[in-house]
Amino acid sequence: MILPDLFVGPSPERDRGVFTAIDLPANTIIEIAPVIVMSASDRQLLDQTLLHDYIFEWLVEKEGEACCMSLGYVPLYNHKSPANCDYEMDFTNRLIRIRTVKPVAAGEELFINYNGEWDNVAPVWFDTK
Numbered sequence: 001m002i003l004p005d006l007f008v009g010p011s012p013e014r015d016r017g018v019f020t021a022i023d024l025p026a027n028t029i030i031e032i033a034p035v036i037v038m039s040a041s042d043r044q045l046l047d048q049t050l051l052h053d054y055i056f057e058w059l060v061e062k063e064g065e066a067c068c069m070s071l072g073y074v075p076l077y078n079h080k081s082p083a084n085c086d087y088e089m090d091f092t093n094r095l096i097r098i099r100t101v102k103p104v105a106a107g108e109e110l111f112i113n114y115n116g117e118w119d120n121v122a123p124v125w126f127d128t129k
Helices: 040-046 050-054
Strands: 004-011 016-020 029-039 055-057 065-070 084-090 095-101 109-112
Touching: 016 109, 029 040, 029 084, 040 065, 040 084
Parallel strands: 084 109
Antiparallel strands: 004 016, 029 065, 029 095, 055 065, 084 095
């Protein structure tokens, strides 16, 4: 499920990003996306490709699970700290949910924090400029 008023467009600071066409109140679920869970051996291969920048760490419930690729817009949300959205991993149902954590105005870009918590200010592993 992707909120119909979300769209992908050019991002001022990055290649592209996810935006809203309407005002969104805080605590609005804007996307629920299925994920494809991959093994540790798949992860080693993915780390050598461009897809490395789009995968998520995944809870190792079963031996060998290491990462997932989310479908939908999830891989296109850019990083910001603090972010205006948060993501929640549903390991049982193999889903990622995106929700706003503060009001977001129409036309604004939607961001998640790649460190996990929306307000985590720890540095990330890549150049954010």
